[in-house]
Every structure is written in structure tokens, then in C-alpha cells.
Amino acid sequence: MKFRLDTVDRAKYPDLYRNMERRNRSAAFWDKLWLAVLVISAAVVGWLTMQIGDLAVIVAEIGGAA
Numbered sequence: 001m002k003f004r005l006d007t008v009d010r011a012k013y014p015d016l017y018r019n020m021e022r023r024n025r026s027a028a029f030w031d032k033l034w035l036a037v038l039v040i041s042a043a044v045v046g047w048l049t050m051q052i053g054d055l056a057v058i059v060a061e062i063g064g065a066a
Contacts, residue, residue: 010017 008017008020
């Protein structure tokens, strides 16, 4: 969750502003990490699907030859 920094007076509440900045950076990091995990997972699922398809073709060829 990102915090709106424009709602806090930086001069009046410097600690709160600093904490909100830090949490925003942390949230951005975790958002990017989650996106990377999703992309890698999709690639792995696609690769596995391709392998299963190739295996099905090989099994069909063996079954047809017998």
C-alpha cells in the first residue's frame, strides 16, 4: 500500500514523512518482486506445457508405430 506524501506536512512531522517514504520504497520493491515472480512462473508453466506436448507427440508416434 502506498502512502500519499502530499497529505503530510514535512516540516511539521519529519519522522512520519520519513517513515512514509521508507514504506513507499519498500512497497515498490515488493511490487516489483511479485511481478518478477509472476512472470517467471508464467514462463515455467509455458515451458512445462511445451514439454508435455512434446511428450504426447512422442507417445503418439510410439503408439502408432506399434
